[in-house]
Amino acid sequence: MPMQPPAFRPPGYRERKPWQLQPGAHDRRKRGRAGQRDRRQVLDEEPLCRSCLANGRTTPSERVDHITPLSEGGSDERSNKQGLCVPCHDAKSAAERAAAAADRAEARR
Numbered sequence: 001m002p003m004q005p006p007a008f009r010p011p012g013y014r015e016r017k018p019w020q021l022q023p024g025a026h027d028r029r030k031r032g033r034a035g036q037r038d039r040r041q042v043l044d045e046e047p048l049c050r051s052c053l054a055n056g057r058t059t060p061s062e063r064v065d066h067i068t069p070l071s072e073g074g075s076d077e078r079s080n081k082q083g084l085c086v087p088c089h090d091a092k093s094a095a096e097r098a099a100a101a102a103d104r105a106e107a108r109r
């Protein structure tokens with residue numbers, strides 16, 4: 001009966017996790033020209049920051065934001081994207097990072 005010989009594993013060797021086998025497989029973000037085209041389209045359709053508009057201000061949108069972050073399972077489709085100005089995008093990103101950190105702290109407890 002043929003058997004596989006024992007594989008040599010150098011000290012410190014770690015088995016790859018499933019998400020490390022295919023680079024980018026866990027991340028559905030469009031990249032390259034497809035990503036550039038999508039971002040341009042969103043900014044063309046929404047020249048004003050959506051968050052500022054809701055608060056009665058008119059500020060040009062400069063960043064394309066994922067309404068539900070990709071890390072939270074949001075899609076990379078148009079319906080999940082909005083145009084934001086830099087301060088609004090930075091504030092939203094910071095809030096999302098804080099929420100994710102709180103979730104991780106909660107999971108450790």
Ligand SMILES: [Zn+2]
Nearest residue numbers: 049052085088
């Ligand atoms: Zn804004």
